[in-house]
Amino acid sequence: MLLTLLTLLFLASLLVVVHSTDPAFNDDVLGLIVFKAGLTDPHSKLTSWNEDDDNRCNWVGIQCDPRTNRVSELQLHGFSLSGHIGRSLLRLQFLRVLSLSNNNFSGTINPILAQFETLRIIDLTQNSLSGSIPDELFRQCRSLRAISLAQNNLSGQIPDSLSSCSTLEGVNFSSNQLSGSLPSGIWSLSGLRSLDFSDNLLEGVIPLGIESLFDLRTVNLRQNKFIGQIPQDIGGCLLLKSLDFSENSLSGGLPESMQRLSLCISLNLRGNSFNGEVPDWIGDMRSLERFDLSANNFSGPIPNSIGDLQFLKELNLSENEFTGSLPESLTSCINLLALDVSKNSLTGNLPSWIFELGLQTVSLTGNKLTGTMEFPSVSSMAASFQSLQILDLSSNSLSGEIPLVIARFSSLRFLNVSQNSLIGSIPATIGELRTAQVVDFSFNQLMGSIPLEIGGAVSLQELRLEQNFLTGKIPSEIENCSSLTSLVLSKNNFTGPVPLAIVNLTDLQIVDLSFNNLSGTLPKELTNLSHLVIFNVSHNHLQGELPVGGFFNTIPLSSISGNPSLCGSVLNHSCPSVHPKPIVLNPNSSTNSNGTSFSSNLHHKRIVLSISTLIAIGAAVFIALGVVIVTFLNLQVRSSMSRSAAAAFTMSRDDDFSHSPTTESNYGKLVMFSGDAGFVAGAQALLNKDCELGRGGFGAVYQTVLQDGRPVAIKKLNISSLIKSQEDFEREVKKLGKIRHCNLVALEGYYWTPSLQLLINEYVCSGSLYKHLHEEQSNNCLSWQQRFNIILGTAKGLAHLHQANVIHYNIKSTNVLIDNLGEAKVGDFGLARLLPTIDRCILSSKIQSALGYMAPEFACQTVKITEKCDVYGFGVLILELVTGKRPVEYMEDDVVVLCDMVRGALEEGRVEECVDGGLSGNFPAEEAIPVIKLGLICASQVPSNRPDMGEVVRILELIQCPSEGEWV
Incomplete structure (x- = not known):
């Protein structure tokens, strides 16, 4: 009550201050100051908003129309503000742009936004707004051109009134929890240029009639639950530049009208159930730069006409059922940077012309390609030598040797030729791959040793050579690969010791040297590798004591099995002691070399044993006594809680649980952070076992309903004897009540007495x-x-x-x-x-x-x-x-x-x-x-x-x- 009175006095004084100025100034300043008063400004971004400053057009985030000197734009992007969007903004009668994006505004969207007659842009992106989009927001759509409510916690359906807002050019409701189907009249917004409903829970079919949107440039319906086919009339949107229907459940083939989208730059249909062959007319979409049909059921050959897409930069046809060979017409795609045709059923030899295109990414993994890794002439590959960053040829049937020229790819970061039938040795030029982060030659038939030059690959993070026929020692030069996190050399024929140099690779997380012929002892310094997750040396010929400390104290037995000469406490196999040479004693002497009596030593040991025994007995008695005391205290607490609960329930039945906050000396204090404080069924429902949801370490949880209809879950805390004072308790609970996130259960309020505390939480139904x-x-x-x-x-x-x-x-x-x-x-x-x-x-x-x-x-x-x-x-x-x-x-x-x-x-x-x-x-x-x-x-x-x-x-x-x- 006091806070409300102070606020009214402040606003009244403000009206007196501005009364002598012009009405326009009054409206703008009053609207902004009242708006600021309802906000939390943790970084003091709005310090310049001061009613004593005559020129509000100089306030941060404010722009004025130079003709009228009225506030026309309110742009507070990324100010970390929190609070609600209140009615005070209505005083900004000439506001054209409202941008509150990237803040922490909460609550529902205020329908008063529909009352702005001049508002053209509303941007509430990336806040914590919840509830549904009010239908009345679009009923009086006068001049609204663009609205973005993306990245909030909005739910419910898209209001049908959206279809009547004929002035709209841009709509972005992405990254919310909107459900239901698209409004039937959505395509009647003839001026629409951009539409983004991606990352929601929308379902049903995409309605026909999209051809009426002549000005449409961008459509994004990614990651929803749409079914059916792409609208057959999609080709009517002749100006369309970007179309994203990915991650849905669409099926069928590509509609023929799509070939008319000659201005389309980006087409993404990833992650659906499209099938059939890709039609030859795809080459008519000549402006395409990004083309993604991955993770569908397309089959047949890749059409030759794809070579007509001369502006193409990214082509992703992975995870389909394409057959045949890669069309050589791709050589005409002179701007191509990324090619991914992985996980198909492509056959034929590895085409050498791929390496003449100057690509940055080449992924052909998971096909049936054969032949050798033959590269064209060095002169024709000059562009690729400089540009190629990712090369994945794994899981094919390639044969032959790894060519020396591989080292010329000076920008290569990822090289994977695993699971083929490659032979020969690892080329010494591997050390010239100074930018390579991942090198995977595993599951081939490589022979020879790891070249000493491996230390030149200084950026290496992952080296996989398992399942080959490699021999020799693990080179100590590997310590130069200081960024290495994963070293997998298992199932080869390596010999010699585990090199001490490995202990210098402080970022190592995975080391697998299993199934080799390694011998010697494990360096004790291995315990310094603090990031280890896996260290597997099983099935070698290692011996001696296992390192003690760090990861090795809990190393799984499976990681060290198959080394019968290893010992240590983890193995339950003690290491043989190294005994000193026997001491020849004088049989007539009763003292040891230090002059101490042996009988005295024996007596000392007996004393130590007695003290140890006494300590153990004392500890046992102490623990038992502690259990009894804690049990007794818990019984007292529960009894006290029951009495306090009974008093609280009596209060509830007498209607003493009133609106928040209420303080009664006899009954305690109930505070709700929002909504009505009373319970429909009365608080006595908390004692009803039928309402109990569960029990945990901090107390039992019950379900009930508030007077405003909200179901809530009430936790009755059982830590009264341990809890802080009321002041500290309330301070901590209020902090927790301010924490809001779509993946956190909201704390709605609390109840306090010295012997009973209740936490009122959001009820989660499933x-x-x-x-x-x-x-x-x-x-x-x-x-x-x-x-x-x-x-x-x-x-x-x-x-x-x-x-x-x-x-x-x-x-x-x-x-x-x-x-x-x-x-x-x-x-x-x-x-x-x-x-x-x-x-x-x-x-x-x-x-x-x-x-x-x-x-x-x-x-x-x-x-x-x-x-x-x-x-x-x-x-x-x-x-x-x-x-x-x-x-x-x-x-x-x-x-x-x-x-x-x-x-x-x-x-x-x-x-x-x-x-x-x-x-x-x-x-x-x-x-x-x-x-x-x-x-x-x-x-x-x-x-x-x-x-x-x-x-x-x-x-x-x-x-x-x-x-x-x-x-x-």
């Missing part, structure tokens, strides 16, 4: 991830795409938490909830902040159900608890989602730890067997395997080896969209 994965009554097995989306959504939620400096502490599948759209929402975050200190004993007892998810640093009092403990739990969660197994499985006579099981399977080359059998093999291995590897890296024993959650999100997005990057 239950926990644990239920979907492990409970028998859950009949709907999650698909791979659903699992991947849950992994990505959880990662985004955790990343947002960490950006807000909040550690979750309790990541597990019961705390990841699934909404009605299948999206993940992370709950129970930040509850440990309510404790007076992060006491690990208390905390671990509260989250003891998280067995298997807890990072090892919880057991070490000297290691700081950071966000990396969340990363560890998330890594276990990844493996749980992919495998469908619990983090710890208890068998009749064994305990199976999920991380160890998956890591062992990865090392043995059978990681695909770990994927949940419920998927019935219906999953993309190129996604599943990297996801599993990411899970193992996140669950590394060493915190510094784990990536942060922002990096995890970027890696997952790369795995999902491999064309944008490489991640193995």
Whole structure:
């Protein structure tokens, strides 16, 4: 009440201040100052907005019309502002441009935006707006030319009134959660030039009538659920330059009218179910620069007419069923930079003319190409020598040797010729590939040794030579490849020791030297490799003691098996002691060489033994006493909570739960961050077992309904005896209440008494991830795409938490909830902040159900608890989602730890067997395997080896969209 009164007084004083000036000044200044008053401005970007400044046209983000001196543009892009878009902006009667993009505005879209008579551009991109798009926003569409609501949390259907906004030229609703079908009259917007509904949940068929959009330049419906065919009249959009229907469920062939799109620059139909042959008329689309038909069911030969696309820069026909050979007409595509025809059924010899085109990317993997790696004359390849960056010829039937000329590709970053039938030796010129990051010669028939010149490849990050006939020693020159993260040399005939030089490769994560003839001892300095995830030296002839410390304390036995002369505590095989020469004692003497009596020594040992015994007994008694005390305190707390709960429920029945906030000395304090504070069924519903949703380490959760109709989940905390003061409790809860993200369960409010605390959370209808994965009554097995989306959504939620400096502490599948759209929402975050200190004993007892998810640093009092403990739990969660197994499985006579099981399977080359059998093999291995590897890296024993959650999100997005990057 006091805050409201102060605000009114401030506004009243403002009106007095500006009363003497002209009305235009009054309206503009008052509208802007009131708008600012409702915002949070963390970086003080709006400091210049001061009512004492006569010239508001000089305020940051403000532009005025020079003729009228009225505010015409409000552009606050990237100011990190938060709050709601209020009615005060209506005073800006001459506003033409409203841009609030890349901020943190929340709430729903205010329909008052429709009341601006002069507004031409609305840009609310990249905020946290939610709810549906109001239908009235477009009913009085006067002068609106462009609107962007992209990258928010909007849901519901696209309003039909959009079709009546005839002035619109640009519409962008991408990256939301919009559903339903396209409005039937969408193509009646005859002035439309750009339309982007990508990355939503739209479905149904794409309606006919698009030919009426004569001015249309760009259409993007990527990543939705559209079915049916491309509209047959698409060719009527003669000015169309970019068309993206990728990642849908469209089928059929390419409509013939499409050949009329002679101005089209970009055509992307990736990831649908199109079939049949690509028609010859495709060459008539002569302006094409980017052409992507990948991941469909196209068949037949690649048409020769594709050579008529002389402006073509990127051609992607991968993951189809194309047959025949590559058409030589491609040599006419003189601007081509990227060619990807991988994973088809192409035959014939590897065409040498490919290397005369000056390409940057060549991917022919997964075909049936034969012949040798013969390159044309050096003079004709000059352009390729300078430009080629990615060359992937793997998984074909190529033969012959690796040519020496390969070293002339001075810009090469990725070279993969694995899984062919190549013979000969590795050329010494490999050391000249100074920019190469990945070199993969695995699964061939190469012989000879690794050339000493390998050290010249100074940018190398991954070297794979497994499954060949290579011999000799591993050269110590490899230490010059200081960026190396993966070294895989397994299943060859290497001899000699594991070189000490390897310990200088401090970025190494994967080392696989298994199934060779290596001998000698392992360097003890290997323990300094702090990023190791895999170190496999099984099936060699190594001997001596296994290094002690770091990764080697938990190394899987499968990684060192087949070396009978290795010893160490991990192997349960103690190393033979080195005994000193025997000492000849004087039989008449009763003292040792130091003059001490042997009987005295024996007596000393007995004393030590007695003290050790006493300490053990004392510790046992102390632990038992602690258990009794904690049990007694818990009983007291529960009794107190029950009494307090009863009082609160009585209050609720008497209508004392009023609007937020309410403070009563007898009943406590209820605060709601938004909406009505009362409960429809009364708070006594919390005592009803039928309303209980579950129980966790911090308390039980119940479902009820607020007076405004919102269902909520109420957590009754059982940590009253440990909790902070009311002031500290409320401060921490309010901080948590401000954290909003589409992948986090929103905290709606709280209730406080000294003995009872309730947290009021958003209700998520589809239950926990644990239920979907492990409970028998859950009949709907999650698909791979659903699992991947849950992994990505959880990662985004955790990343947002960490950006807000909040550690979750309790990541597990019961705390990841699934909404009605299948999206993940992370709950129970930040509850440990309510404790007076992060006491690990208390905390671990509260989250003891998280067995298997807890990072090892919880057991070490000297290691700081950071966000990396969340990363560890998330890594276990990844493996749980992919495998469908619990983090710890208890068998009749064994305990199976999920991380160890998956890591062992990865090392043995059978990681695909770990994927949940419920998927019935219906999953993309190129996604599943990297996801599993990411899970193992996140669950590394060493915190510094784990990536942060922002990096995890970027890696997952790369795995999902491999064309944008490489991640193995």
